[in-house]
Amino acid sequence: MLLDYFPVFLMAGVVTLVGLFILKISSLLRPANPYPAKRQPYECGVDPVGDASVGQVKIHYFVIAIVFIIFDVETLYLFPWAVVLTDIGLFGYIEMFVFIFLLLVGFIYAWATGALEWQI
Known part of the structure; x- marks a missing residue:
């Protein structure tokens, strides 16, 4: 029974080894010249303002x-x-209409709680 899965295990092992090999080769070949401008967060070409770890994210979009x-x-x-x-x-x-009814209840709940209101 386990012999039936041998090709899967073999492929997983080969992929893992190839991935590790590529990571090792790339770490040896990459340039090692970090400078302060390279370590700054990139914000679409705009200079970063403030600390990136402290910024607040509006959860409503999500x-x-x-x-x-x-x-x-x-x-x-x-x-x-x-x-x-x-x-x-x-x-x-009938089953599909039960499914649609449950989604309708969820939609009404989201609407009633204000989850669909867009606030600026």
């Missing part, structure tokens, strides 16, 4: 992105369901 991904995944489930609707019958039809 909440909007997560809500978008959730409803985008819903769309990914709706298209295959529509294709096989005649094959799955009434049970599949």
Whole structure:
């Protein structure tokens, strides 16, 4: 049984060895001349202002992105369901509407809590 997985283990070992080899060669060939300007954080060509580790990040952007991904995944489930609707019958039809209802409840909750409000 374990012999069936030998090619997978062999490939994982070879990939690991090649990766380590490339890292070692690149560490030997890279130039070693760090200077202060090279160690500064890069901000799209603009000189950095303040300390990068202290800056505050607005989390609201990420909440909007997560809500978008959730409803985008819903769309990914709706298209295959529509294709096989005649094959799955009434049970599949009802199950999909339960799924859509649960997503609708989540959407109403996000709307009611103000997660969709964009504040500047």
